[in-house]
Amino acid sequence: MEAVLSIIIGILEQGFIYGVMALGVYITYRILDFPDLSVDGTFPLGAAVTAMLLTKGTNPYLALLAAIAAGALAGLCTGIIHVKFKVKDLLSGIITMTALYTINLRITGRSNLAFFNENTIFNSGIALWIPQSCRIVVIAILLAIVVKLVMDWYLHTKSGFLLSACGDNKTLVTSLAKDFGKVKIVGLILANALAALSGAILCQQQRFFEISMGTGAIITGLGSVIIGMNIFKHMTFIQGTTAALVGAVVYKGCTALAIALGLPTTDMKLITAVLFLAVLVINSREKGDKRA
Amino acid sequence: MKKQLKKLGLSLCLLASLGLVAGCSNSNNSGNNDQQSNNEGENKTITVGILQFANHPSLDNCREGFIAGLAENGFVEGENLTLKYDNALSDTGNTGLIANQYVSGNVDLICAIATPAAQAAFNAAETKEIPVVYTAISDPIAANLADETGVSGKNVTGTSDQLPLEKQVAMIRELLPEAKTIGILYSTSEDNSISQIEQLKEIVPQYGFTLETVGVNAQADVPMAVDNLLAKVDCINNLTDNTVVSALGIIIEKANEKKIPVFGSEEEQLKSGCVASESIDYVALGKKTGEMAAKVLNGADITTMPYETISDFEEVINETALDLLGITKPESMTSARVVNTETKEDKEAAE
Numbered sequence: 001m002e003a004v005l006s007i008i009i010g011i012l013e014q015g016f017i018y019g020v021m022a023l024g025v026y027i028t029y030r031i032l033d034f035p036d037l038s039v040d041g042t043f044p045l046g047a048a049v050t051a052m053l054l055t056k057g058t059n060p061y062l063a064l065l066a067a068i069a070a071g072a073l074a075g076l077c078t079g080i081i082h083v084k085f086k087v088k089d090l091l092s093g094i095i096t097m098t099a100l101y102t103i104n105l106r107i108t109g110r111s112n113l114a115f116f117n118e119n120t121i122f123n124s125g126i127a128l129w130i131p132q133s134c135r136i137v138v139i140a141i142l143l144a145i146v147v148k149l150v151m152d153w154y155l156h157t158k159s160g161f162l163l164s165a166c167g168d169n170k171t172l173v174t175s176l177a178k179d180f181g182k183v184k185i186v187g188l189i190l191a192n193a194l195a196a197l198s199g200a201i202l203c204q205q206q207r208f209f210e211i212s213m214g215t216g217a218i219i220t221g222l223g224s225v226i227i228g229m230n231i232f233k234h235m236t237f238i239q240g241t242t243a244a245l246v247g248a249v250v251y252k253g254c255t256a257l258a259i260a261l262g263l264p265t266t267d268m269k270l271i272t273a274v275l276f277l278a279v280l281v282i283n284s285r286e287k288g289d290k291r292a
Numbered sequence: 293m294k295k296q297l298k299k300l301g302l303s304l305c306l307l308a309s310l311g312l313v314a315g316c317s318n319s320n321n322s323g324n325n326d327q328q329s330n331n332e333g334e335n336k337t338i339t340v341g342i343l344q345f346a347n348h349p350s351l352d353n354c355r356e357g358f359i360a361g362l363a364e365n366g367f368v369e370g371e372n373l374t375l376k377y378d379n380a381l382s383d384t385g386n387t388g389l390i391a392n393q394y395v396s397g398n399v400d401l402i403c404a405i406a407t408p409a410a411q412a413a414f415n416a417a418e419t420k421e422i423p424v425v426y427t428a429i430s431d432p433i434a435a436n437l438a439d440e441t442g443v444s445g446k447n448v449t450g451t452s453d454q455l456p457l458e459k460q461v462a463m464i465r466e467l468l469p470e471a472k473t474i475g476i477l478y479s480t481s482e483d484n485s486i487s488q489i490e491q492l493k494e495i496v497p498q499y500g501f502t503l504e505t506v507g508v509n510a511q512a513d514v515p516m517a518v519d520n521l522l523a524k525v526d527c528i529n530n531l532t533d534n535t536v537v538s539a540l541g542i543i544i545e546k547a548n549e550k551k552i553p554v555f556g557s558e559e560e561q562l563k564s565g566c567v568a569s570e571s572i573d574y575v576a577l578g579k580k581t582g583e584m585a586a587k588v589l590n591g592a593d594i595t596t597m598p599y600e601t602i603s604d605f606e607e608v609i610n611e612t613a614l615d616l617l618g619i620t621k622p623e624s625m626t627s628a629r630v631v632n633t634e635t636k637e638d639k640e641a642a643e
Contacts (some may be wrong), residue, residue, distance in 0.1 A: 003396045010392035014385065101481075101509070111481045114411050114436035116418075116446075132419060206388055208411040208436070211481045213384040220385070256389050259378060266347070268381065 009137045011256045015249030016137075016144040017201045018220055022228070023144075023151055024194030025221030026244040030229070032187045033167045037093030037218055038078045039195045041100030042071045044214035046196030047203035048104040051113045054204070060121040064200050071196020072189045074100060079185030105211060114208035121204050136205055143201060147194065148241045154190075155241075163187050195221070223276060224248035230283055338367060338401070338589055339374045341394035343413055345406035346382040348534065349560050350453075353574035354405050354427045354581070361582015367589060384408055391416035401425060401585055404450070407435050414448045423594045426450030427581040428574070430484040430532070432599045442598030449588075449597040451581045455488060455532065455557055456605045458495050459570040463607065464555055465499045466622050467568060468527055473502050475525030477517055477543065479535035480507040488531045514539040518546045529555045530566065540564045553617050559608050563634045567617065568609040568625075577602050 021043060028036040046067035053063040074096055082092035105111060121127060122136050130138050154160045165172050166183045173180045195217070203209050228247020232238040254275070258268055342358065344351055355377070359369065367373040376394065380387040391412045394402050402417060402424045404410035410426035414437060417424050427450050432438040437448055464474065474496060478485035489505055496503050504524050506517045514536065521528065528547060530537060537557075544565040547554045556566030558574070580602055588594045607628040614621060 003398065006396035007393055010389060010396065013392075014389060018385070105481060110434075110483045110486070112407055112411075112435065112483050116411075116414065116436050202385075205415075206384065206412055207415050208408070210384050210408045210411075212382055212408075216383065252385075252389070255386065256393070259386070259390055259393060266379065266381070268386075 006133075007256065007260065009134065011253045012249060013137045013140050013205065014202075014256075015252040016140040016245065017198060017205060018224065018252060019144045019198075019245040019248035020147050020201065021195045021198035021217065021221050022224035022244040022248040023147060023241055024191035024198070025218070026225050026240055027151075027163070027187050027191040027194075029222060029225055030240060030244075031164055031167045032184060034082075034089050034184065034188070035093065036078065036188060036191060037090065038074060038096035038100070038188075038192055039093075039218045039221055040214045040216070041097035041104070042074045042192040042195040042214075043199035043217040044104050044209070044211065045074055045100050045107075046071050046199030047209045047213055048107040048113075049196070050200040050203045051115060051209035052107050052109075054115050054118045054120065055113065057118065060119055060124065060204060063204075064121065064197060067196045067200035068193045071199075072193040074196070075189040075192030076185065078192065079188040082188075083181035083185055101211070104214075108209055108211075111211040112208065116207050118207075120207065121201070140201065140205070144245055147197070148245060151190075151241050152239060159183075159186065219272070219276075220248075220251060223272075224251045226276075226279060226283070227251055230279055337372055337374060339376065339397070339399045340367075340401045340403060340585070341376040341390075341397070341399040342378070342403045343387065343390050343394065343405065343409045344377070344379045345387060345404075345409040346534075347379060348406075350532070350558060350574045351405050351428055354578040355403075357575035357578020357580075358403055358405075358427065358582040358585070359578075360575070361579035362586055363582075364579070365583055365586030367586055380409060380412075384412065387412040388416070395420055395422055398422075401589060403427070403581065403585060410437055410448070410450065411435060414446070417447060421447045423585075423588045424448040424450075425581055425585045425588060425594075426599075427578055428453050429599075430454055431487055434483065434487065438599050443596060444599075445595050447594055449584065449594055449599050451577055451584065452599055452601045453532070453572055453574070453577055454601050455572065456570045457488060457491050459605060460529065460555065460557070461492070461495050461499050461501065463568060463570055463625075464527060464529065465501075466624055467619060468553065471501070471526035473504050473525040473527075475521040475528045476503065476505045476531065477514065477521060477528065477536045478505060478507055478531060478533050480509055482533050482535065485531045485533040485536075492529075508535065511535050511539045515542050515546070518543050522546060522550050522552055525552065527553045527555060530557050530561055532557050537561060540566075548616065551617055553613070553619065559606075559631060562608055562610045562613075562631050565613055565633045566610060567613045567619070568607070568628070570605050571608050572602065573604075573606055576604070 025039060028034045049067045049070045050063045053066055078092050078096040081087050081095055082089055122139055127135050127139060162173060162178055162183050170180055173183060224247035225244050227250050228243035232243045258271060342355055344355060369375050378390045380390055387408055395416045402413045402422060404413040404424055404426040405428050407429050410429055413424045424447060429435055429452050432452055438444045476489060478489060493503055506521045508514055508517045540561060544554055553567040556562050556569040558569060558571040562569055580600060608631055609625055609628040610633060611630050612633040
């Protein structure tokens with residue numbers, strides 16, 4: 001029983017850490033309808049900034065803030081490339097992601113940076129008040145919930161309403177005499193700040209940075225949002241942010257399940273792709289039914 | 293409403309079955325543990341988890357060697373040893389999940405193959421003090437897994453696959469007495485390559501060479517980079533760079549057109565057409581790792597065990613490539629083991 005519990009704790013840890021990124025992807029994919037690939041670069045960017053600062057002995061919470069700032073800046077870049085230079089959404093994300101690969105390497109100076117002897121949010125400060133066995137999971141959940149609540153609050157401010165309107169009804173935004181482009185940029189800044197924060201938290205949890213850690217981040221993010229949306233599709237009282245977080249936990253749970261079942265890991269990418277397609281197909285079929 | 297309940301039910305089932313599966317494997321483990329306490333001595337069953345970071349022939353060889361090394365030292369799979377094996381497919385998220393499952397399952401030891409695997413395993417296992425024995429890490433000190441003396445002071449040690457760079461350069465001098473410049477292709481994201489180049493910069497002047505390096509960011513950059521490099525050098529030397537090695541075919545093809553020899557860093561590369569190599573035997577490295585793991589399992593204190601390297605390297609030479617390039621084998625290399633370029637027919641026959 002103890003082993004099962006600790007595996008579930010492991011899933012919750014990863015689920016809520018990646019969930020923060022899923023919240024960001026929720027903004028771009030779901031609210032803005034913008035396929036933002038920069039996440040593959042901003043996720044490791046957050047990790048790179050954190051790793052670099054922690055090896056210099058910076059306070060781990062300050063390192064998280066720095067990661068958020070770096071992610072926001074990267075999101076701003078994607079936004080400017082897309083809105084001001086009129087580059088297609090997919091491409092502007094790819095441009096930022098590509099550039100960030102080099103920037104991430106420059107920040108850490110190397111492709112792998114470990115810091116097993118430094119203070120992190122999981123082994124210093126308030127973490128010490130929590131029993132060791134559930135330290136990581138408690139902090140990860142707390143952080144994710146704080147981020148979720150802040151986001152819920154924001155989405156109910158004027159600026160937040162505009163953001164939601166952006167994806168649903170562009171003409172409304174324009175008729176309110178608001179700059180549609182600016183709202184989009186705000187959304188991208190938020191989304192990438194969250195992706196970087198998520199990368200930073202993961203980096204502090206695993207205590208090393210690895211240049212490849214962003215590869216496929218967007219898939220995890222999209223997968224989480226879509227799974228979450230599907231689970232709660234008919235429960236309108238469940239907020240989208242909650243759905244994204246739960247989606248991330250379920251996504252990681254499925255991965256852990258595949259590993260625990262002893263499925264050959266070589267097949268895992270294919271299994272993920274097939275599952276993903278199945279969810280999407282079922283989803284679009286149901287939509288079709290409604291229309292008919 | 294029904295549908296949503298179904299969905300919820302489905303996801304709950306998923307999670308529950310996950311729990312069940314984990315529970316089963318757990319009960320197996322505890323069964324083993326019971327057995328362990330009942331039949332003290334010869335029938336002890338030990339569980340070892342092998343966490344491999346990526347698919348790579350050298351890493352596979354390490355794993356094979358590790359299992360053989362354990363067997364040679366009395367831990368035989370199926371008899372007194374249960375092995376778990378997982379490959380993280382270069383995904384650090386998976387690496388963490390797998391490491392966590394090993395720790396949750398209370399394995400007796402984790403064998404971690406390649407740097408991120410070792411870091412993730414150590415991160416997960418530190419508080420429970422489950423020993424982690426790693427292999428195929430070029431620089432354990434840079435990976436933060438050992439201090440300057442080679443000891444970690446914690447529950448982690450292993451073997452390093454440092455290349456015999458000096459021997460390699462000496463061998464190139466033997467084969468190409470007239471050559472002046474050695475060219476190196478490396479990928480900018482691989483730490484191992486960068487640190488190997490730093491070491492080479494110190495070594496090559498002693499043998500009268502200069503070094504010319506070209507960095508690539510992705511495998512797709514390799515063809516252009518090779519063209520660039522071939523214009524400036526007398527030979528090319530490969531490192532253990534994964535990106536470059538995976539594009540070896542195109543490098544050798546282009547180099548052969550210009551009759552410029554390419555040296556390898558391991559035997560597998562010679563089979564693709566490299567001329568010669570002072571190579572690491574990754575199976576032997578894995579065996580040494582298995583030996584260390586056996587010591588730990590028999591009660592040795594892992595915190596004081598320094599990481600180890602293997603000192604016996606093997607000179608391997610490819611006669612097909614020598615003939616093709618018109619290089620005569622120097623007498624000093626008559627003892628080198630001979631391999632030949634594998635042609636398509638060879639490969640098909642092997643399959």
